[in-house]
Amino acid sequence: MRSVITVLFSGLKALFSNWEMWLLVYGVNVFFALFVALPFNSFFKSSLGNSLAVNESLNRFDYTFISDFLNEYGLGFSQVLNQSYFVLALFLLLSVFLMGGIIDSLLGKRAEFSFKAFWTACHHHFWRLLRLTIYYFLFHIGLLLIFVQIFSIGGLSPFELETDADVISRVQWVGGFYLFFVALIMMFQDYAKVKVVQTDERWITNSALAGIGFTFRHFFACMFLFIIQVLFFVFMTFVYITIRKQFFMSSEGTILLALFLGQIYLFGRMGVKLLRLSIAGEHIRVYKEETSKHI
Amino acid sequence: MLRYIVLLILSSSFFMSFGQSGLSPKIASYDINLVLDVDQKKVFADQKLIWRNPSDKEVSDLQFHIYYNAFKNSESTFMKDRGVFDGLLSEALEEGTGWARTDILEMFDEAGNDLTENMTYIQPDDDNEKDQTVLRVKLENPVQAGAIDTFQLKWVSKIPKTMPRTGYNKEYYFMVQWFPKVGVYELAGSRYAEEDQWNCHQYHSSGEYYSDFGDYKVSMDVPADYIVGASGVLKDKQEKGARTIWTYEVEDVIDFAWTTSPHYSVMKDKWEDVEIKLLTYPNHEHCAPRFFQSMKNVLAYMDEHVGAYPYPTITIVDPPIHGLFTGGMEYPTLISSLSFCFFPKGVRTPEILVTHEFIHQYFMQMIATHEVEEPWMDEGFTTYFESRVMNKYYGEYNSTIDFAGIQIGNAEFNRIEFLSSDNPKIAAGNTKSWEYKHGGYGTIAYNKTAMWLKTLEGIVGIEAMDDIMKSYFEKWKFQHPCGEDFTAVVDDVVRKRHGDKFGENMDWFFDQVLYGTVECDYAVKSISNSKQAQPAGFLDGETVVALDVEKLKPGQASKVILHRLGEMILPIEVLVNFENGTAKMEYWDGKARSKEFVYEGEQKIISAIIDPEKKIDMDTNYLNNSMALEPQATGIRKYFVNFLLAAQEALQSITALI
Ligand SMILES: [Zn+2]
Numbered sequence: 001m002r003s004v005i006t007v008l009f010s011g012l013k014a015l016f017s018n019w020e021m022w023l024l025v026y027g028v029n030v031f032f033a034l035f036v037a038l039p040f041n042s043f044f045k046s047s048l049g050n051s052l053a054v055n056e057s058l059n060r061f062d063y064t065f066i067s068d069f070l071n072e073y074g075l076g077f078s079q080v081l082n083q084s085y086f087v088l089a090l091f092l093l094l095s096v097f098l099m100g101g102i103i104d105s106l107l108g109k110r111a112e113f114s115f116k117a118f119w120t121a122c123h124h125h126f127w128r129l130l131r132l133t134i135y136y137f138l139f140h141i142g143l144l145l146i147f148v149q150i151f152s153i154g155g156l157s158p159f160e161l162e163t164d165a166d167v168i169s170r171v172q173w174v175g176g177f178y179l180f181f182v183a184l185i186m187m188f189q190d191y192a193k194v195k196v197v198q199t200d201e202r203w204i205t206n207s208a209l210a211g212i213g214f215t216f217r218h219f220f221a222c223m224f225l226f227i228i229q230v231l232f233f234v235f236m237t238f239v240y241i242t243i244r245k246q247f248f249m250s251s252e253g254t255i256l257l258a259l260f261l262g263q264i265y266l267f268g269r270m271g272v273k274l275l276r277l278s279i280a281g282e283h284i285r286v287y288k289e290e291t292s293k294h295i
Numbered sequence: 296m297l298r299y300i301v302l303l304i305l306s307s308s309f310f311m312s313f314g315q316s317g318l319s320p321k322i323a324s325y326d327i328n329l330v331l332d333v334d335q336k337k338v339f340a341d342q343k344l345i346w347r348n349p350s351d352k353e354v355s356d357l358q359f360h361i362y363y364n365a366f367k368n369s370e371s372t373f374m375k376d377r378g379v380f381d382g383l384l385s386e387a388l389e390e391g392t393g394w395a396r397t398d399i400l401e402m403f404d405e406a407g408n409d410l411t412e413n414m415t416y417i418q419p420d421d422d423n424e425k426d427q428t429v430l431r432v433k434l435e436n437p438v439q440a441g442a443i444d445t446f447q448l449k450w451v452s453k454i455p456k457t458m459p460r461t462g463y464n465k466e467y468y469f470m471v472q473w474f475p476k477v478g479v480y481e482l483a484g485s486r487y488a489e490e491d492q493w494n495c496h497q498y499h500s501s502g503e504y505y506s507d508f509g510d511y512k513v514s515m516d517v518p519a520d521y522i523v524g525a526s527g528v529l530k531d532k533q534e535k536g537a538r539t540i541w542t543y544e545v546e547d548v549i550d551f552a553w554t555t556s557p558h559y560s561v562m563k564d565k566w567e568d569v570e571i572k573l574l575t576y577p578n579h580e581h582c583a584p585r586f587f588q589s590m591k592n593v594l595a596y597m598d599e600h601v602g603a604y605p606y607p608t609i610t611i612v613d614p615p616i617h618g619l620f621t622g623g624m625e626y627p628t629l630i631s632s633l634s635f636c637f638f639p640k641g642v643r644t645p646e647i648l649v650t651h652e653f654i655h656q657y658f659m660q661m662i663a664t665h666e667v668e669e670p671w672m673d674e675g676f677t678t679y680f681e682s683r684v685m686n687k688y689y690g691e692y693n694s695t696i697d698f699a700g701i702q703i704g705n706a707e708f709n710r711i712e713f714l715s716s717d718n719p720k721i722a723a724g725n726t727k728s729w730e731y732k733h734g735g736y737g738t739i740a741y742n743k744t745a746m747w748l749k750t751l752e753g754i755v756g757i758e759a760m761d762d763i764m765k766s767y768f769e770k771w772k773f774q775h776p777c778g779e780d781f782t783a784v785v786d787d788v789v790r791k792r793h794g795d796k797f798g799e800n801m802d803w804f805f806d807q808v809l810y811g812t813v814e815c816d817y818a819v820k821s822i823s824n825s826k827q828a829q830p831a832g833f834l835d836g837e838t839v840v841a842l843d844v845e846k847l848k849p850g851q852a853s854k855v856i857l858h859r860l861g862e863m864i865l866p867i868e869v870l871v872n873f874e875n876g877t878a879k880m881e882y883w884d885g886k887a888r889s890k891e892f893v894y895e896g897e898q899k900i901i902s903a904i905i906d907p908e909k910k911i912d913m914d915t916n917y918l919n920n921s922m923a924l925e926p927q928a929t930g931i932r933k934y935f936v937n938f939l940l941a942a943q944e945a946l947q948s949i950t951a952l953i
Contacts, residue, residue, distance in 0.1 A: 033942035041935040045926065052902055052921035054930030060692055061702040067711040068918050084942070091946055095953050133953050140952065157386065159457050159464055164616040164635045165578050186951075245700075249933045262940040269947055 004221045007286050008228060011279035015271065018105045018113045025098065025270050030263075032091040036084040043080055047073050058250040096133050100125025103197040106278045107285070121197070128196050128204045135208070136189045143185060147178040183230075187222050188212045190280040198284065214284060225279050232272050240265040318605055319508030319547040319773035322347050323477045330516040331555065336392075336456070336463055342448040342474060345509075346438065350482055350491045353437040357446070358417070358495035359430040362472035365498040366395040366455040370425030372418075376500035376729060377459070387456040395455035395462070399430070399475060403447045408435035410446075420497045420729065428498040430475065448475060457620045459500070466521075467614065469621035469631065471552040472503060479507050479775065486665070486777040494665070501736045502667035502728030504659050506549040508773055514542040517555050524561070524574040524610050525553035526629045545606070545628055547773065549663050552626035554612050566591045569604060575613035575634075582634045582645060586611050589646035592688045593653045597680070600761055601657055602768040609656070611649060623648045625655035641698030643689060647705070651681045661772045669778050670728045670736065671809070675744020682706035682745060706749060706912070713742035714915055720812040725778055746912045747808035751785070753910025754804070754866065759792045778809070803864075808913065813862035817885065817905045818919035820856040824899040853894045855903040859885060863913065870907040873898040900924070 015022065048054060048069070057065040070077065104121030105113055151174045154160070161167065192204075192211030199207050215222045240261065249255045329340040348354050365373035369388075387393030402410040413433040418426050438444045452473065455462040461471045478495025481488040488494070494505065514531075515523050519539045527545025545551065560580055562573040564587040571590050573583055590611060594604060612631040614621050622633035630652035634645040658680075659666055659673035666673050685694035685705040693702040713719055721735035724744055728736060752760040767776075767784045786800040797804075807813050831842040855871055869881040875898055883890050894900065902923040906914065914920065 029943055029946050032946055033939055036942040037935060037939040040938050041931070044934055045931055048918050049926040049931055050922050050924075051918045052904060052923050052927065053918045054927040054934070056930075058930055058933060061700060063692075063701075063703040063711065064707045064917060067707075067715065068916055071711075071714055072916050072918060088946070088949065092949060092953070095950050099953060137952055158616045158619050159386065161616045162465070163576065163578050164637070167616070168637055249936065252929055252932070255929065255933050255936055259936045259940070262936075262943070266940075266943050266947055273947075273950060 003286055003290065004224055007221075007279055007283045008225060010286070011225075011275055011282045014106050014108055014278045014282060015275050018274075020113045020115070021102060021105050021118065022267075022271060022274060024118075025102070025274065026267050028091075028094060028098070029266065029270065032087055032094075035087045036080075039083060040077075040080050043073075043076055047076065059248055093130075096130050097122050097126050099129045099193065100197060102274065103194055103277055103281060106274070107194070107198065107281045125197050125200075128202075129193065132189070132192060132196055132204050132208060136185065136192075139185050140182070143178070143181055147174060147181075150174055150177075183223075183226055184215075186276075187215050187226050190276050191215050191222070191284065193277065194280045194284055198281075214287075218283070218287065221283065225283065226276075229272055229276050229279070232275070233269065236265060236268045236272070317510075317547050320347075320349065321509050321547070322349055322480075322507035324509035325474070325511050325513070325551065327474060327511075327513045328516070329514070331468070331518075331521075333466070333518055333521075336454045338452045338454060338470075338473065340448075340450050340452070340474065342450065344446045344448065344477060345443060346446065346477055347443045348438040348441060349480060351440045352491060353439050354480060354491075355434050355437040356493075357432045357434065358478040358493040359432070359475040360472070360478060360495060360498065361397050361399075361416075361428055361430050361475055362461075362498050363395045363397040363452050363455065364416075364427040366393060366458050367427060368394070368425065370423070371428065372421055372423050372426040372497045372729075373428070373500050375423070387458065387462075390456075392456035393458055393462075395453045395458065397450055397452040397475065400449045400451060402432060402449075404434065404436060405445045406436055410435065418497060419495065420499075423497075426497050429478075429495050450475060457617075459620060460503070460624055461621065464617045464620070465615075466558065467554075467556045467618045469552075469554045469612070469614065469618060469624075471550075471621075471624065471626055472498070473553075474551075476506060476550070479505055481775075486775060486780075496667045496729075499667060499729040501731065502670050504549065504663075504666040504673070505668070505775075506663070508547055508549055508663065510544070510546045511548065511551040512542065512544045513551055513553065514540050515553060515555070516540045518557070520557040521555045522557065522559040522561060522574070523553060523555045524559065524572065524612060524629065526551045526610070526627050527606075528608055547605075548627035549660060550627050552629050554629075554631075556615075558615070562587075564591070566594045568607065569594060570608045572608060572610045573613065574610065576615045578636050579613055579634055581636070582613065582638070585634070585640075585645050586613065586632060586649055589649040589688075590653060593650045593684050596684045596687065597654065597657060600683070601680075601764050602661075602772065604656065605661075606656075609653065613645075623652060625652040625659070627660050628656070630655070639698050641693075641696060643685070643695055643697075646689070647681065647685060647695065650684050651677055654680045654684070657768065662768060663773070663775050665775065665777070667728050669725065670740040671724050671744040672776075672778060672781065674741045675724070675748065678709060678741045678745035679748040682709055682749070706745075709742050709745050710912055713738050713746055716742075719743070719814060719915075723812055724809040743808075749912040750808070750865070750910070751804065753906075753908070753912065754797070755789055755793065759788055762792065763788045782809075797866075807863050807865075811863075814915050815863035815865060815911060815913040816859075816861035816915045816919070817867055817911075818858045818860055818916070819903050819905060819922040820858045820889070822853075822855055822900050822903055822922055822924055824853045824924070853896075853898065853900040855892045855900060857883065857890045857892075857903075857905065859888050859890075860919075861915065865911055865913070867905055867911070868907065870904045871900055872902045872904075874901050 053065055101118035101122035105118055151170060188211055191214050192208040195207035195211045196204050201207060243261060244258065247254050249258050324345045326343040327340055329338050331338055346357070365371045399414065402414065404410055410432050415431050416427040417429050417431045418424060419429060454468065457464050461469055461473065478493050481492055481494045483490045511527065513525065516538055517523055519534060519537050523541040525543040526548060527543045529541065530544045531542040533540045543553070554574065558576055559574045560577050562575065562580065562583050564571045571587055573586050575583065590609065598604060606628050608628055610629045612629065613634055614631055622631055624631045630649070632645050632648040632652065638644065654677040655673060658664065658676040664672035682705040690704070692704040694705040695708045696703040716738040717734060719738065721733065722731055722739050724739055726739065763785050766788055767781055770784060771780060782801065782805050789797055789801055829843055831840045834840050857869065864885050867883045867885045869883060869892065870878055871881060871892060872878045881892050902921065904921040906920055909917070
């Protein structure tokens with residue numbers, strides 16, 4: 001237990017000592033989001049910027065406004081959305097690219113964060129991490145298909161069900177197990193990523209298996225650390241939603257506040273995501289040190 | 296022995312009262328004794344029909360609806376309309392349990408003549424000989440003008456499994472359109488009849504109701520553990536070994552529905568003298584307050600705004616999940632809603648269904664319009680009042696959904712449903728239910744009608760609208776009005792309240808919204824505040840008067856230009872706002888393709904709004920109804936920030952895969 005707490009804190013320490021990287025990840029997110037949001041903004045401005053309906057809709061969720069907009073300008077809007085798929089694909093690739101540098105930096109090989117080393121590591125590990133991402137993407141799809149099948153056992157037709165409580169209990173049981181397996185795959189993936197960067201071998205199979213092996217050998221510690229991070233995420237989201245529910249974006253001030261809170265929340269989410277990798281790296285490192293001490 | 300004598304007196308007094316006092320003309324009354332066989336899924340019935348000839352001529356035949364024969368084979372008009380392989384139909388039909396039928400084993404008239412051999416199926420709508428949903432019985436002794444005759448039928452029905460609206464599934468039974476029901480004998484001059492005639496349509500997949508008023512006494516013999524709910528009041532319950540006989544009675548209604556299941560929980564509440572009964576399943580009991588409260592709301596609202604609900608009971612059936620096919624239906628004094636045990640409070644489906652189906656007690660039940668020929672008269676009116684009731688009790692902008700930050704009002708949801716449909720111009724509002732061959736039944740008969748009624752309310756005012764609805768109810772309750780009867784009431788009330796402000800009559804309105812397919816869209820095209828100079832140039836032939844730039848003044852000629860983009864013409868209000876904070880309301884008859892309002896003076900126009908109070912619900916686009924001189928910066932920023940945050944969150948979420 002003590003070593004798990006140690007891992008958690010050293011993971012946090014590693015994350016904060018690489019704050020430049022955290023900022024970089026955030027900056028990339030903002031940059032790509034602006035690529036989607038700015039064309040929307042100019043389209044929105046030119047199509048109905050002078051309509052009083054725009055300001056009238058400030059004080060509530062205005063279904064009429066949104067629907068009239070989609071009915072009248074849906075075509076232009078969908079063109080803007082279509083462009084964003086391209087942005088999304090680019091963002092995914094860039095995120096995989098950054099992963100090598102992120103893990104390399106978090107592994108704490110250097111005393112200070114270095115952008116030069118960061119970019120070198122990004123470049124060095126890109127193809128292997130891309131392969132790993134694709135494999136895990138396929139795992140996720142496979143898992144989803146299996147659970148859809150399990151969920152459908154006994155039929156999904158409401159006419160076959162005795163009561164609607166059956167649906168609830170099915171969602172609870174199947175959903176619960178599904179989330180457990182999703183968490184498991186995510187854990188495998190985190191530790192595999194660290195192993196891929198750490199071992200630096202051409203073929204990723206050994207590293208990926210080593211990641212799975214490590215997770216199984218230290219299952220409870222891994223799960224505990226994973227749950228801690230999920231709780232971080234849930235807590236942040238809860239606080240964010242609670243605060244956001246307190247006000248409408250009905251004035252310049254509240255709009256600015258919503259933007260600010262949103263950025264803090266997103267920055268925090270990115271931190272939690274990085275923390276997962278940081279903790280996985282620390283976990284492997286601490287375990288290694290302990291075993292070498294015994295030897 | 297005494298008990299039997301009392302029963303005899305009671306039952307004979309029930310039919311002695313027939314055709315005499317009461318709220319309705321009591322043309323067709325029924326006394327039915329049935330046995331439900333839950334093993335064979337069959338109903339065995341003895342049915343007495345007491346029919347009064349409303350005509351001043353004798354009638355030599357009777358026509359009956361035999362609704363269950365719609366499920367007899369794949370060739371019935373119902374099945375062809377709906378498509379055998381469409382959704383829930385296909386499963387039950389594939390396994391064979393969906394098919395159903397009603398066989399009339401024998402029929403006698405009052406004199407004892409056997410009419411069984413005189414029965415033929417007819418197809419008044421489409422000549423589809425495979426359709427057996429209308430039965431014509433040639434009488435041995437015609438029913439004399441104004442006379443009351445009694446007919447005795449014995450019949451058996453195979454109940455369908457999970458067919459639209461009716462049938463059984465597991466141990467749940469929802470029995471509607473279940474018995475041979477006599478059609479309506481229309482008199483020349485009433486509705487669209489040019490001569491005395493039967494109006495008895497085949498069973499189509501859309502539209503059900505059109506029947507005469509009468510009294511019903513129905514005794515249902517079911518297994519002892521089954522609980523029965525039905526139209527009207529429970530008059531008697533007799534336990535006989537493994538069976539129980541439930542007897543329900545109801546007066547002055549056009550139909551009778553019943554339901555049974557061994558799993559029902561029966562819960563009760565009251566609004567004034569009306570008993571509200573809820574039949575639900577045990578795991579839905581926690582939803583009861585939602586059903587009861589919404590029922591009390593709608594009872595109070597309709598009582599205040601339309602007229603009194605005269606029946607002593609109203610029963611809400613909340614079907615189990617395997618009875619989904621029967622949810623959201625309306626029958627006299629019995630309606631079905633729908634709920635799931637996990638429905639959040641902000642998803643108001645149960646409340647909306649209770650409200651909507653109850654309003655049908657007025658529009659189709661008491662005002663017994665023809666749902667098959669003029670579906671707009673019951674579904675449209677009901678949808679219009681549904682929005683009024685829901686918006687009053689749950690809020691204008693959250694009466695349909697108020698959940699997870701999403702808020703949608705009932706009327707706005709109705710409007711968008713219509714405007715977002717594939718083709719809002721697919722059919723005129725007065726289309727018959729079975730003539731919506733390629734869609735539009737829901738969006739035109741329900742949504743569009745509700746929209747133009749709301750638009751009418753906007754044009755004539757809410758007081759006049761309430762007056763219209765109350766007058767319509769008072770004049771036509773317990774009768775069969777047609778569309779023209781309603782528009783005549785509108786003409787009368789509008790003339791009484793507004794004189795000739797809207798012309799001689801309201802035909803100009805109904806021709807567009809009801810009988811036409813045109814759409815309404817008015818837009819502010821531009822606002823300009825051009826500088827205007829003193830006159831210059833060759834004004835009197837030879838001398839040139841120079842342009843005096845010093846005398847140019849802003850706002851000297853301010854102008855708003857409006858466009859009529861749609862084909863519909865409605866009177867329009869336009870609010871023009873000036874820089875000094877003053878405003879002017881302008882009125883436009885809306886006829887020309889464009890219209891300008893020009894203002895001479897110092898003041899600049901800063902904005903113009905067409906229909907500022909949103910009275911014209913028919914307007915397809917509210918966004919172009921207004922224009923400001925300056926861009927609406929705050930609003931634009933709000934949507935930008937929302938979109939940016941959504942994009943950022945989407946990007947961040949997708950990294951979960953990496
Ligand atoms: Zn309805």
